[in-house]
Amino acid sequence: MEIQIKDQRYNPKIEKNHRQMITFSTALGILRQQLARNIGEERIKGFLVRFGWEMGVNDAKQALKSGSSLESLIKQGPIIHMNNRHIRGFTHECTVELDDEHNIVSLFGKGTWIDSYEAVEHIKRAGISDKQTCHTLIGYSSGFMSTICGQPVLAKEVKCIGKGDPECSWITRTKKDWESGMYEELHFYYETPIREELKYTYEQLLERQTFVTRLSDFQTKLTEEILNGSDLQTIVDMVYDMIQIPVMIEDMNFETITYAGLSEKSCLNLKADMDQYIQKEKHYLPFRKKTIKTANQERLITPIIVQKEVLGYCSFIYNDEKKHKPEEDYLLLDRFANAASLVLLNEKTRFESFERMKGNFLEQILGAQLPVKDIISRGKFAGLDLRKPYHIMVMKYRKTQLAELSVEEEFLLQEQILETAFRFFNRKKYPVLVGQREGNIILLMTKESNEKLMIPDIIKNFQNELKQKYPGVDFMTGISNQGDRIENASRHYEEASIALRLTMKKKIAEFHSLGIIGVLINSKNTSGIKMMAEEELGPLYNQKDPRSVELLKTLYIYLKNGGKLKQTMDDLKLSMSGLRHRIKRIEGLLEKDLRDSNEMNQLFLIIKSLVALGEIDFI
Known part of the structure; x- marks a missing residue:
């Protein structure tokens, strides 16, 4: 079996340029669905608004050929829209204000669309939307009204069945009357074509x-x-x-x-x-x-x-x-x-490695591990002339907070302070060796003939920079006497350590300022000082008893302040009655009168010597 068909027809009654095409809203719904799938929901809105705009403009141009009045054209707009089958019915109200020359001053229209094909098709194919869906209708209304009015008149859908509202309602105004009310929608009218x-x-x-x-x-x-x-x-x-x-x-x-x-x-x-x-x-x-x-x-x-x-x-x-x-x-x-x-x-890394090498060199100097000739020679490689006079400084630091630092935190803080020391003295171009010993920072600085600042001033500037960088840390430094021979560095290290132990309110202490205490300590008469302390301080010289230590500290601060109760009370943060009770108890234990200046001076020298020796620590 074979079927063959040949046919040819022509209908001259169908218009060539402005023909009407019969299609169902379902076809437009399918087109909308496919567009959304291919170019996205947001872009389809711009496409459909402009599509509707062009249809509205085209119908308005046809309507203008009739020569009807503006009022009649405005009234015809929704009717033409309905005849295009986009909607099945409508309500429409519009108020236009004209000037003496019949130019539109303001325009306000509102109404509803009954059974919008766009809302019906959107619900059928995509369900309820979270936004208005009648984009073609909005574009049509805006294009028609703008054309007959001779200026931009834009419609906005305020309610839509497609997003679950009970009706599709809209408002029209001139573009200038909208102000900011159309800001989000305006770009849909001027959106760049996909090709561009x-x-x-x-x-x-x-x-x-x-x-x-x-x-x-x-x-x-x-x-x-x-x-x-x-x-x-x-x-x-x-x-x-x-x-x-x-x-x-x-x-x-x-x-x-x-x-x-x-x-x-x-x-x-x-x-x-x-x-x-x-x-x-x-x-x-x-x-x-x-x-x-x-x-x-x-x-x-x-x-x-x-x-x-x-x-x-x-x-x-x-x-x-x-x-x-x-x-x-x-x-x-x-x-x-x-x-x-x-x-x-x-x-x-290179800088810190070099500085740490210098720190090891300093440890060798303090430990007398090298001959003087080697020390002088290696000093030149480190940038120091160790034949010149020098000072040794020992710096102690402690957190101002009462909380204990973990081993890791203590190590990290020490490394950071050490690194800051490297960079400070390198930046200032001071000839110095920086190291660490027994948890303290050790400095050996040679004296330059052109150096304007004195050693205590340099240390003060250094401590100020440290305090600024580490506000939660206190810094105290002991400074030795001037050394003239590098082989005596260990002795000057002891001097700086002794001076450090005697820093209280003063953050910097020089050994030469200790007076007779320095002489006593340097005479190596350590055992004699301890024997005298045991005899004169009696039960207070017991470092294993916290109460004795607290009373000894009270006595030291009291003697250091020259017997001034008010100053001692402030330093120890005691009440006056509490301080008087302690003084009375100390006098009873020592069987001494603390108002006697001779007794006071002797006790103060003994306790200060013990502090300098490191036997007791009030810092």
Whole structure:
């Protein structure tokens, strides 16, 4: 069996340019569903609004050919809309205010659509929506009204059956009357066509690919410089050559380390401007990645982090009229900062290794493990002339809080303080060896002929910097007499240790200020001092009894204050009655009158000698 058909027909009654096509709302529902699946729900809204707009504009142009009045055209709009079968019915109210020349001053319309095909089809195929669904109807109303009114008139659906409301209702106003009420919907009328958007996206991808290649080359060059052992200045010069943006590296205090692409004068001006900015923004330190804008500069800045500590900052300086791309520059800046971190980590490791070697050398000096000739020779390699006069300092530190530190916390704090000491004396260019012994920081500093500051002033500045960096820690330092022969370093270390033990309110104590106590201790008459202490202090000289220790401390502070009860009460944080009770008890135990100046002086010298010997510790 075979079927063959040949047919040919033509209907001249069907219009060529403005023909009506019979289709069901179901077909439009299927089209809408497929569009949503392929281009997304958000983009379909713009597509359908503009589709409806063009239909409304087209019908309005046909209506305008009749020459009807504005009132008649406004009234016809919903009727034409219904005849297109988009809706089965409507309610409509509209008020228009005209000026003397019949120009529209204001327009307000409202109404409902009965059985919107869009709402019905959306529920049928996608269920209840969380937003209005009559996009074509909105576009149609806006296009029709804008065309007959000669200015933008926009409709907005306020309720919709498609999102579960009891009706589909809308409002129309002129664009200027909407103010901010149409902000979210406006972009749907002017949305970029998909073709243009794809073209733009393609251009963006090409641009991004170019930048990724540039970023990869940048990273490769940085890695090569690091592997070659280049210093910061070489890397900074290379970065500027590649990106043609002035760059700066500064330390934690915003002192310039190195720069490229700037004159020295410009660099100084930028630093002065930055100093003023820091004073205002000091509470935000240390900075995270950010853009800083002042009247004189704009810069991208990011921290240089080494071992979780901010050591400085990398900056790109925008000092021209070029249009920069900060989001791309930040990626370059991050890699630059990482490279700077690696260089600084390498320098930090070398520096600390050298300083720790010097610390071991100091331990050998104090332990008399080397001949004088070797000490002098090795001192030259460490940058010190150990033939010159010197002082030894012993620094003790303790947390001000009562909480005990764990072993790990104690070790970490000691390492941090030691590192701060390395950097302080290196920055100040003081000739010094830094080490640690028995939990204390040990310093040996030679005396330079051109040094203006005295040793106590230098130590005071050092302690101030430590206190600023570690506010929860107290620092006390003992300073030896001046040494002239390096082979006597161990004796001067003992002097500094003795002076340290006698620091109370004073944070710095010099051995020569101890007077007769220093002579007593240096005479090596330790056993004689202990025998005298046992005889004169009697039951108070019992370090195993906490009560005796507390009474001995009370006696020491009382004698140190010259018998002044008020000062002693404040120092010990006792009430006056409590202090009087203790003094009376001490006098009874010692069988001595503490108002006798001779008794007071003798007891004070004995206790102070015990403190200096390390037999008792009131610090």
